[in-house]
Amino acid sequence: MDFLQRLFGRLEGPSSRDTAKNRLRLVLVQDRATLSPGLMEQLKTDLIEVITRYLDIDESNMRVEFDNSDASVAIVASIPVREVKRSSGAGAR
Amino acid sequence: MSGSVIVVTSGKGGVGKTTATASIGAALAMMGPSVVLIDADIGLRNLDLVLGLEGRIFHNLVDVVDGAVDAHKALIRHKDIKNLSLLPAAQSRDKTAVTPESMKAIADELKSSFDYVIIDCPAGIEQGFKNAVAGAEKAVVVTTPEMSAVRDADRIIGMLEHEGIADPWLIINRIRFDMVKKHDMLDVNDVLEHLKIELLGVIPDDEAIIVATNKGIPVVMDEKSKAGRAFRDVAARIMGEDVPMAAAAEEEDWFTRIIRWFARARG
Numbered sequence: 001m002d003f004l005q006r007l008f009g010r011l012e013g014p015s016s017r018d019t020a021k022n023r024l025r026l027v028l029v030q031d032r033a034t035l036s037p038g039l040m041e042q043l044k045t046d047l048i049e050v051i052t053r054y055l056d057i058d059e060s061n062m063r064v065e066f067d068n069s070d071a072s073v074a075i076v077a078s079i080p081v082r083e084v085k086r087s088s089g090a091g092a093r
Numbered sequence: 094m095s096g097s098v099i100v101v102t103s104g105k106g107g108v109g110k111t112t113a114t115a116s117i118g119a120a121l122a123m124m125g126p127s128v129v130l131i132d133a134d135i136g137l138r139n140l141d142l143v144l145g146l147e148g149r150i151f152h153n154l155v156d157v158v159d160g161a162v163d164a165h166k167a168l169i170r171h172k173d174i175k176n177l178s179l180l181p182a183a184q185s186r187d188k189t190a191v192t193p194e195s196m197k198a199i200a201d202e203l204k205s206s207f208d209y210v211i212i213d214c215p216a217g218i219e220q221g222f223k224n225a226v227a228g229a230e231k232a233v234v235v236t237t238p239e240m241s242a243v244r245d246a247d248r249i250i251g252m253l254e255h256e257g258i259a260d261p262w263l264i265i266n267r268i269r270f271d272m273v274k275k276h277d278m279l280d281v282n283d284v285l286e287h288l289k290i291e292l293l294g295v296i297p298d299d300e301a302i303i304v305a306t307n308k309g310i311p312v313v314m315d316e317k318s319k320a321g322r323a324f325r326d327v328a329a330r331i332m333g334e335d336v337p338m339a340a341a342a343e344e345e346d347w348f349t350r351i352i353r354w355f356a357r358a359r360g
Contacts, residue, residue, distance in 0.1 A: 015276030017273070020283075023240060024287055025287065
């Protein structure tokens with residue numbers, strides 16, 4: 001059976017080793033992000049700095065989180081917009 | 094003389110930290126250097142058992158911290174390996190009996206008369222961990238190819254860095270090459286890919302470890318044990334020797350092995 005499996009590849013989907021690898025990758029990304037003190041805060045501050053150049057946002061209701069649905073890690077930011085600045089101001093630094 | 098102080102740690106319990114400490118210490122001592130092992134797992138003393146020294150304990154680490162006895166007086170010498178000594182943990186006290194400062198003072202004192210001071214760290218990330226790493230210059234992180242152990246190892250690597258111990262070494266313990274081959278276990282590279290630290294050794298899962306522990310004889314004294322050999326290689330690497338990762342040969346199939354055998358016979 002083993003021999004056949006090796007010959008024809010695995011038929012029943014990913015191996016438990018691949019599943020473990022993938023789950024481990026996701027959990028380590030999350031662990032490292034939540035554990036490094038200030039990383040999320042710093043990220044938020046930088047995001048605010050960039051976005052306020054273009055938009056007037058509600059900083060107090062802003063949320064930045066890691067999301068690991070599907071086999072990938074995404075950073076999801078929810079930033080309520082109060083007002084879009086006039087296009088003449090968009091390029092201003 | 095100033096020896097090196099190495100802490101053996103893992104985060105997760107039950108991955109073979111104490112066995113690794115005993116094996117590395119015994120292997121180093123068998124190669125010549127003088128070695129003292131410190132059991133920092135206060136209240137859960139076990140290093141004495143693995144070394145077969147449980148019947149000879151009079152003083153312990155907490156007695157030394159309390160100033161009741163001098164560090165050198167509290168040491169127990171191994172019966173077969175003359176230059177291997179143990180400073181046992183206290184069994185009746187808890188980790189609050191020791192502070193990082195007192196551990197550092199003891200490690201500093203012992204390194205003036207031993208080539209290697211090796212500290213067996215308790216599992217967990219609290220006070221016991223902070224005590225055990227306080228006097229260390231270098232760390233060995235022990236993990237197994239399991240997700241929970243790797244995750245905890247990742248956490249510990251971060252904490253070691255925070256404590257000022259950079260670039261720890263990694264030991265991957267209890268690997269089963271038959272399962273790796275069937276894609277049912279993480280392999281060495283999978284673990285390294287995540288942890289990204291220097292690999293010090295790969296220890297195959299070996300029943301000889303259990304037998305050796307039953308007898309209280311360090312597994313590195315067993316010439317035939319694969320794990321014993323892997324730990325002897327680890328000791329040689331700590332001493333700066335360039336030993337190839339022999340365990341990798343286990344992953345070769347019979348065909349490759351025959352080719353290698355012929356190549357060796359010809360050369």
